[in-house]
Amino acid sequence: MSLRAETPAPPGARVRRFGRSQRWVHRATAALMGVCVVTAAVLYIPQLAVMVGRRALVVRVHECAGLALPVPVLLGxxxxxxxxxxxxxxxxxxxxxxxxxxALRRDxxxxxxxxxxxxAGQKVYAAWIAGATLVMLGTGLMMWFTRLTPLLWRTSATFVHDWLALTIGVVLAGHIGMALGDPEARRGLRTGSVSGEWAKREHSLWRP
Structure with missing residues (x-):
């Protein structure tokens, strides 16, 4: 695909944006990330911990979802x-x-x-969330397998894991907010196609 201006599409025409594999990877990754965020909130917010209970089960679900997080991308x-x-x-x-x-000028x-x-915003987000996921996976493994690393490493890993988790929550909230403000982008992830008018306006250098 070349970065050239898209040829005008007939009014109401749909443009294929994502195939089945891309949509599956996004949905599976989003579901696993959602499980990680929700279980983390239950583990760290006392009010939620009291409401849910069964801490050992929540910890196990959190660990399994975290370990599985890279799997959709690898399969994709x-x-x-x-x-x-x-x-x-x-x-x-x-x-x-x-x-x-x-974007910085709010233009x-x-x-x-x-x-x-x-x-560019989507590219920066994808790179950041991929790096954050790897860091979370590495620090999580240090916290899980306590006998593999020294105490200082585990303490540092816990600090990084906790604060990066909070940062991921904030960034994900922003990502979801952006998606809620763009119904056509959501439709593209749901159905695989977008309107030609939207593609020309939002991704003018993309030629499907």
Missing amino acids: LVSRGFRADLRFLNRFGPHDRLWLRA RRPASRPAGKFN
Whole structure:
């Protein structure tokens, strides 16, 4: 796919944005992340802990969901479409710098925010959440298998794990808020297709 202006689509035309594999990976990852966030809240907020009880079960569900979190992405690598999307997410170009500068200026004009299949904000979020997930997995394993590392390492891992979990919660809330404000983007993840008008306005350099 090249980063060229999209040819005009007929009014009401739908554009294919995501295949079945991309949508499955997103849904499975979102479900596992949701379980991790909810169980973490139960473990760390006393009022929720009292309401739910069964702390040992909650801990086990949290651990299993955390270990499974990378699995959807790893399974998705068998899909050519998913691998292509990963390449798009990993590439930053001059248009992405323009998008970020416009975002910092709060300039919401589509013309000032050129984007390919994924805009710069989505690329930054994907990179950050991938790195945060790996850190959470590593620190979680240190906390789980207590005999594998020295006490100082486990104490540091607990500190990083707890504060990064809070940061992830805040970032995820922002991500969900952005999604709630863009029904067409949600429709693309739900059905795989978006309107041609939306694609031209929000991702003007993307040519499906």
